[in-house]
Amino acid sequence: MVMPSRPTSTCLWPTSSIAGSLLRLPVERIGDGRLASMIAKIVRHRRDLPLLLEAAAELTAATIAIRCMPFRVILRSAGRAAQQPPSGKAARLAICDRIKWAIGACAPRLPWRPLCFPQGLAAQRMLRRRGVPSVFYYGARIEDEGMSAHVWVCDGERVIVGGKVPADMRVLLRVPPASAEGGCA
Structure with a gap:
């Protein structure tokens, strides 16, 4: 049985931006995504x-x-x-x-x-x-x-x-x- 592939990381910012290239934050490493949503809100x-x-x-x-x-x-x-x-x-x-x-x-x-x-x-x-x-x-x-x-x-x-x-x-x-x-x- 083949498991559907899941991306290993998701960037919060496009990699073409300065923030994206400096801060590639893999969501899976953050935990349940609370940090990502906090950053997005503020x-x-x-x-x-x-x-x-x-x-x-x-x-x-x-x-x-x-x-x-x-x-x-x-x-x-x-x-x-x-x-x-x-x-x-x-x-x-x-x-x-x-x-x-x-x-x-x-x-x-x-x-x-x-x-x-x-x-x-x-x-x-x-x-x-x-x-x-x-x-x-x-x-x-x-x-x-x-x-x-x-x-x-x-x-x-x-x-x-x-x-x-x-x-x-x-x-x-x-x-x-x-x-x-x-x-x-």
């Missing part, structure tokens, strides 16, 4: 894939750094100055919006569910790489059950990562330290 356009991969890599690196490195070393890397700022406010806002979207799209889909601290570190590094100055905030507040902490990253007056900051959240740390450029805390 990739709006092919141009988004590199940004999503960068966000996933930065979230992974930040999670590992938080678990393996001293806090002062992590903060030292977060405080490095941005290189060559983008020209114009519109360009800066567009970069911030894309990074906010990429971090927000990747974080809930990673198996370890990175929360605000790795998201803030990842966003800070991605913004700095593109020359966008940003401020990393670490805050805490007292609650009935104890203390809760939160991290958020701002570009001037807008929160990029960390969502709405509670009014009773006290800033414990700001990286880089307070300067003339303002912030959103």
